Amino acid sequence: MLTHKDHFHGSDLEKIEQIYGIRKEDIVSFSANVNPLGISPKLREHLAKHIDCITTYPDREYSSLRQCMADYVGTEKENIIVGNGSTELISLFIQIEHPKKAMILGPTYSEYEREVSLGGGTTVYYPLKEESGFKLDTTHFTSKLDDSIDLLILCNPNNPTSSCISLDDMRTILDVCKEHGIYVMVDETYIEFVEDVVHTSAVSLTAYYNNIIILRGTSKFFAAPGLRLGYAITGNEDLLRNMNQRKNPWMINSLAAIAGELMFQDDEYIQATRDLISTERARCYQTMLNSKRFHPYKPTANFMLMRIMDEDLNSGILFDRAIREGLMIRDCSTFPFLNDKYIRFCFMDPADNDRLLDCLLR
Structure with a gap:
């Protein structure tokens, strides 16, 4: 468990490397709220032609x-x-x-x-x-x-x-x-x-x-x-x-x-993104809704805020638990009007979402 007061943004993977000794390439960032499909295939295929x-x-x-x-x-x-x-x-x-x-x-x-x-x-x-x-x-x-x-x-x-x-x-x-x-x-x-x-x-x-x-x-x-x-x-x-x-x-x-x-x-990439997020958003929300340890707030974007209901848990403990498995969530204690009973994570591909859900619900 961290003894210092560190809060990490989705772009702070270098800090994670230094503190936890985990290569940034091995971290799945549920904190950055970035599309899990990666960049547009059309962009990947054709950008080099315009160099x-x-x-x-x-x-x-x-x-x-x-x-x-x-x-x-x-x-x-x-x-x-x-x-x-x-x-x-x-x-x-x-x-x-x-x-x-x-x-x-x-x-x-x-x-x-x-x-x-x-x-x-x-x-x-x-x-x-x-x-x-x-x-x-x-x-x-x-x-x-x-x-x-x-x-x-x-x-x-x-x-x-x-x-x-x-x-x-x-x-x-x-x-x-x-x-x-x-x-x-x-x-x-x-x-x-x-x-x-x-x-x-x-x-x-x-x-x-x-x-x-x-x-x-x-x-x-x-x-x-x-x-x-x-x-x-x-x-x-x-x-x-x-x-x-x-x-x-x-x-x-x-x-x-x-x-x-x-x-x-x-257009194919845009639709594929919307389909993936729509499906995973509904699935992850329902999963956490069924848990008595968390209270999820109904999400409309590609991420979800949750209140930690378990008295023995806080955002720092959960961040530490997840990052040691290469999963980076957002500790929301630094947001105005929130405290260390709130976390946020974005929706990634189904397999990575399953890993995170298992980690949080353990």
């Missing part, structure tokens, strides 16, 4: 890539801006909007608060309630919005709770935010894993609301975190103009641009 693209500068407008993205999400390419990962676009957006006070739903990803702080702003949290399965009570939530708030940040589906805001509720939130002059930033990193993407994603709302920007990436669904390819969608022409004026001339390299075009058009 000569690095001999020239990328198209400054990334027209072909943005058109592929627009076709993929169901919008116009004029509404899309690309970036070196969605984190860069978050920074760029906050630099432009410069919010003095932001509201964030918690528990959630810590980078939002950090970026607001770096921009000189302060953050307040609206806590999702555990007794409601961490699902948002839209009526109560919107009653807490007022003119003092400049920016609302929503992660949908939310990390680590795997809860989701419906399209109707998102429309209600946008209406209230419009009344108070609040801009809404929606991180849809995990939206492609939900059952009904079209009727859950807020992309369609960008045609009607000018106070929303949506962030997407390729790290999780397309299993390409090292590619650093992200994009944002908004119908606000002034915001797009400001972001384009302030961004670096070439936000992403030529290979990333080509890779994006290949991935977004690999």
